[in-house]
Amino acid sequence: MKFYTFFPIILCLFFSIHAPCQTLDTIYVNDRQVVSLSFTDPIQTAMTGSPNFAFNFNREQAENLGLLQAEKKQTSNLLVRTTTGNLYSFILAYREHLPQLHYFINPDQGLKNPFQHSINRASAQDSIQKTASVKEQHFTLLCTQLLHKKSSPHHNKQRKGIRIKLMQRVYHDDHVYMVYELKNRSTIPYALGQFQLSKVLGTPKRKASYQELPITPLFEFKMPKQIGPSSSVRFVVVYPKFTMNTGQRLQVKVLEAQGSRNLILKLR
Template identity: 70%
Template structure:
């Protein structure tokens, strides 16, 4: 189980600007006892605002349980994103004597995004739907071209337990980065993807206090499958906003199986 201590201010501001924002619950912890949190869905990312707090969870296999501890210091906050995309934010504080050692997090405790419609597909009339935007059309056109090309710009690949993840190409276009991936299932068992994530990584997991893993949120996914059948190979493209890496950062691709332990972590730089 690994810890992260990076505070994404922009994400928090985006979801808490409205004056009607929900009040935040306070969770107390200390260094002598472990406080556990059970979320409705598996945890994807957990980040604390101060390094005297440590939030850890199983990053190798999808799990809903997170553990919180702290050294004595000022109060801070905890941001948790689940694999369903929901965000949860709590105030976290140090307390010598704890009254509660476990918290069951309810779905209605997630942050409400006033800018996101309740449905991903909005109906116009009858069964008709809004046509794809011009941006989506541009993404689709370029992604199609990239998949049709026979690229030889292999970056890196990783194989484990019959599953192989490969980066075919990394293309910059306008203000976006197009990553071409390949997943191959050489086993006799179908592979269901629980998490496919590109992240910036700073430090090493062995040094928890300085280790940071910041996922890069995709803008568009093209031909990405949720399940890969036995013996099948799929290629797909994921579009991300343009990013840069400093001399201490590297890219990492993480693939977690939804209901199993066939997990891979591919370091790109």
Template identity: 35%
Template sequence: MKKIITMLSLGFAISAHANIEKQLDTIYANEKMTMALFFPSEIKQGITGSENFVFTYNREKEQNLGLLKAVKGNHSNLLVLTTDGKVYSYILQYAEHIENPNRFITLDESIGDAKRVLKKEVKSQKEAQKDSISVNASQDLLRRACEALLKLPQEENIRKKNGNVILSLKNLKYQGDNVFLQFEINNKSRVRFDFDYLHIFKVNGNKKRNASYQELALQPVYIFNEPERIFPNTKVQFVYVLPKFTLAENEKMEVRLQEKETTRGVVLNWR
């Protein structure tokens, strides 16, 4: 998380008028309900300060909706940057009961504008070296970490088969503020599998009991070697990198693999 915040501070800083002190509102969340936050503009980046709070948003197609969930733990904070350059900051707190799971953020709640500026502070050589890591460099680090993961021994073999298509989780590694998930698709059929999507969720409850069932989509920060198609009798391995997350007592992971324009798909679950 420190690396992400450092990278964010590199490219952006709050403009002068945002230096006026502004009391931050508190947003409450828990593991039972999903708090939906609707911002005036599409979300560009969102960061929480503690791992017991998880903030997700669509990283592939910019949208103004963000989803917040939490497990019991210390207070934290949420920092959100929107595509129009506005910055929003809130205190996060766990609450057993939430009266309204929806909040529409107004423009006047912004604490300032994000603009590219040069750092005026004199920093040590070590600090300057850390801050010089660009977004492209961080992507390169993730790419190399994924390449290294694919060369490691496989420590997991959680698999689910649907017809002649098998989806497996081969490795799950925590590294810093990220979780690396190594997947394998084994197409044992005689027909090519055209990859559409692979979605990852934290799930609480049972679908057969709709009142108690909840799911939270986890958006990857990086995807490595994702296939477009898997030819007959062929295996393909790839890696999804997610922000670090935790599972509550009654939660489990669910991965949904789907093929384009067909009903072929696999749902993989694990705890």
């Protein structure tokens, strides 16, 4: 096995010896649902402590998203290194009913470097926050304008009283703005568990050739957590501009948090 496989582990042990004790966050997974992790920087390397836990990420082109799933009811850990050199460590635990299906990981959750001066760290953090704030304001302005613009659905799918519509797809700069509408026509509240846009190749019936490549959102505007009975919500999700390879198509997967009212909207 090559040395670079162990490099993140060596750094992690070094930091844990020289730095103050740091409490690790616990991420719950099971063998029936996929848990996604979004990092602020693309993932470079990652590994789990046990082969019964699988962490998948794009190894060909660095992306911010990783997917977790478990095979057995055990406890393990996950170590992730991003392209900026940040290290993240988490406890992995099996649970039948998951408290959440997506985790946004921020730099504050990373392992602390004992040799990094607090002044430089604060200065870098301020710079990141200012840049993020400007970008967030830009996204918010355009998303607000899109929600106020009249539009007709381009694609829609309905199942068990739940309907998902793609209202608009707008390209601006290096981003794709997609306006969705989620409608609950039933008498039971709908709790949104997962909302994921993916590039898809092949069909689920042929598992060997089937691939789903999730597209990590950059910004979510008015994304609902729950839709009440006989209610509808419009929201905007901003993605990085992407291209489609031959044979690929887009799909939106909508999963209920604690239920079976799930939808797959095929866009291409």
